[in-house]
Amino acid sequence: MTAPDEDVLTGPDSPTVKIPWQQRTATPSRPGAPLLVAALVNTVWAALICLVAVTLVVVLGRVSLGQRLTGVEAVVALAGWLLAHGVPIKAGPVEMSLAPLAVTVLAFWRLNRAGVHTSRAIRARHTGSLPDALRVAGAVGAIYGLLGLGAALIVDRPAIGVVWWRAALHLGVIGAFAALLGSIRTTGALRMIARRTPTLVRDALRAGVVAPLLVLGAGAGLIGLSVAIHANEAAHILNGIPNGPAGQAGITVVCLAFAPNFAAWAAAYLLGPGFILRAGSLVSPASVTAAQLPPERRAPLDQLPVMAGLPDGPMTGALWLLLALPVLAGVGAGLLLVRRRLRPRRSRSGDTVVPRPHWGRMLVSAGLAGPIGGLFMAAASFAASGHLDDGEPALGPVLWRVSLLAMLALGLGALAGVGLAFVFRRRKA
Secondary structure (H helix, E strand, C coil): CCCCCCCEECCCCCCCEECCHHHHHHCCCCCCCCHHHHHHHHHHHHHHHHHHHHHHHHHHHHHHCCCCCCCCHHHHHHHHHHHHCCCCEEECCEEECCCCHHHHHHHHHHHHHHHHHHHHHCCCCCCCCHHHHHHHHHHHHHHHHHHHHHHHHHHCCCCEECCHHHHHHHHHHHHHHHHHHHHHHHHCHHHHHHHHCCHHHHHHHHHHHHHHHHHHHHHHHHHHHHHHHCHHHHHHHHHCCCCHHHHHHHHHHHHHHCHHHHHHHHHHHHHCCCEEEECCEEECCCCECHHHCCHHHCCHHHHCHHHHHCCCCCCCHHHHHHHHHHHHHHHHHHHHHHHHHCCCEECCCCCEECCCCCHHHHHHHHHHHHHHHHHHHHHHHHHHCECCCCCCCCEEECHHHHHHHHHHHHHHHHHHHHHHHHHHHHHHC
């Protein structure tokens, strides 16, 4: 008899038995790190990376305005870090709540990785344990909320006001949610949940997320194209920034910090409702009223070079075809849904199997993708909106209009995508 190895068990009269790799990794040979220690290290590291990025934005922003560095940049960076998590900051009589979403995305990504690394550290990888994933998310969220509380207590002073309980709540919820997405994937609990979820619901969720992401990508592309068309005006604004190249680099970094906000605004423009820049101002395909505002009432964001790409008036001629992009995004999501369901798969015996198409089920999934996509766009519009002054309307899209039109455009597009795939396959057959 030969000694068994970790992969195969053999015996004199027994067949070969393979041990799945999930079971091998689910029974570690040595204990993992304590949960609180692992969560503390990973969460603090995630916060430090985000704080360094915010400090860089603050320093370059002050340089671009021609201001000298006085050491207050650390407090301003902490305030900007809280603002990126949706915590309102009150500077004198002005309350700001417009979050720079690029910083928010960076923080969310690092917290997601904190959930991944903490799950690995406690040896919960590939265990399929949902309680372990929840414990990791709870630990990361609690520590991140305490970090937000500490930052709020440091920032809160006569010149800058922060509500401490909102800081703790916002950062705790965001930290727990981001870490949960990483921990359920690392532990394998996400795969178990997906297997128990009906195929119809899984397809609807995928299509309902892919379609709005395509719309946001189209919005980002529209911004780049519009700024390129108005390059002379953007260059004129950029050349007017004080301190030369250093100031231009600073204002460019500030534009990048708000780039996801602008992409969400442009997506709302493509959907039809448009977005608000200030009280009495609206930028939509049918009308543009921002140019009618006096300079003293325009938002500070209006002075950024990227704002040179704002349309001068309503759409005319062939430009109205741009409004078909959200429907095309839904068509693309529907086609990807069909492609995934009809993709050939290998059976356990090694044979290639073509799944049987269930067109009715795919049509229902495409129809459900519309409401899911509408909720996704509403969440993106909410995150991209905010105030730069007390008593004024929030900058950004109108949530219910964006949600309703996204629901219609993406749902109809997804249904059309599944229908086109059905017609194509019938003709091919």
